[in-house]
Amino acid sequence: MLTPDAVRRAGDHELLLVWNDGSRQLLTFASLRLQCPCAGCVDEMTGARLIRPERIPAGIHAMDWKTVGNYALQFRWSDGHQTGIYSYDYLRSL
Ligand SMILES: [Zn+2]
16 A cells, blocks of 8 residues: 655655655645545535636645645645545545
């Protein structure tokens, strides 16, 4: 199963994931926040994205994060949002 060996900030704007297959993935905090999979950000029926890019504050970043079970990360965002559970499969697909 694919899991991150390391998750850390890479500068002010990006998150670095080092996966257990040795690959490295850089994701910007803004794109991660925009792609939050929680019910407040995505319509569960239609899959339509409810959050708009212009609503995301400039300089958005993850204040911290925690692992959820063995399968996901949950971020605490600088805009106060923290309900999104990002599965490793989902993160890897971004
Ligand atoms: Zn959300």
